[in-house]
Amino acid sequence: MTTPNITLYRTNGACSLVPHSILTHFAIPFVAVEMEPTPDGTGGIGGRYRAADGSLTHEEYRHINPTGYVPCLVVTDNGKPVINEMPDGGFDTTVIAEMPAVLTHIASLVPERNLFGRTAAQRAKAYEWVCWLSGTLHSLGYAGVLRSERFVKGEEAKAEVIVRAQEVIDKCYARIDERLAGREFAVGEGLTVVDFNLYIFYR
Template identity: 30%
Template sequence: MPSVKLWYSPGACSLAPHMLLNEIGQDFEAIRVPIREGAHLTEAFTRLNPKKRLPVLALDDEVITELPAITLAISQLAPQHHLMGGTPLAQARVLEWLNWLSGTVHGQAYGSLWRPQRFTDDETLYPAITAKGRQTVADCYAMIDAKLTSPHAVGDGLTAADAFLYVLYRWGVGIGLDMRGTYANFTRFAENLAHRPSLQRAIATEGLAPLEPYPI
């Protein structure tokens, strides 16, 4: 078994792999890199990950970035847990979720809402970009809510898609969406997942409350 390290920022998308490592009972070192304090922009962290993004996973000397790749690497540490799905079709569905959540919901929607400077240098356009980002979040959450008709996003067991969806639920609370009133399925899903010991341990380590807003 390799030596495992996870670099995380409290409440960020790194909470998902943090939960998954707990879920499989993996011993690992959790290294706090608070985004709000700019810790991901330091020279030391940039040497680790020139993308200046979290999470980062290290298996011995191999450094892995990007959430779908990180969750795949974690699933391979304990394949009996089927974190990427237990059948070929389920694996495709988990990847389908992860790619859309990371690319569209996280990168495009929340990227526009929180980081409009990534899309233009013209500051006069920032309000329009952030407004579009908020609308895209709402549209994506409506789609998520329609899909979450059972306790898990894929199949009958926990997968990496569930962990990422829980993070995004917290973010919805954080930006002031009426999650409970507008997204009832998504809310039931998140509340059910919040009882899972692996998530509770990750939240305790990160100094968070189970469903408190993401500290933007």
């Protein structure tokens, strides 16, 4: 089986460090494109990122990943987009966004590493962790504190969002500490994507 070519769109200091770390740790070949927020805002409802080296504008990136956020994987084979034929006869290019999906694809490239666990129960728990970290701790917690303008307008309302979001963060860390007590790994007895995902919040 031919190993596909992978391009990872990532930002320094962001959650996109997770797929970057996994790809690097397991020596999976990839090209990283460093992205940065545009000067006109910090994200808003949709991400506003461009290539840090000026090679890609925000508008061009939105053509690749309509949400505008990172991380995002583009998977190609011999320089051509890997495409899946759709029931209607069209094609879907392999652009993978959203952390759980990105990690799922990367894990599939090294199946012998069991990065989502070794059993069905472990896989379910790994997905539970990844979805919770992405949907609750990151999206409701840190996004609320660092990107309150995504949720509300007005300084007073933003201040309230920040307070509530910090409460979410505190509760999440308490739950993480409880779940990891006495454990070397988050799921099972080996390294999984969850351990890499947790690192980003504790680094």
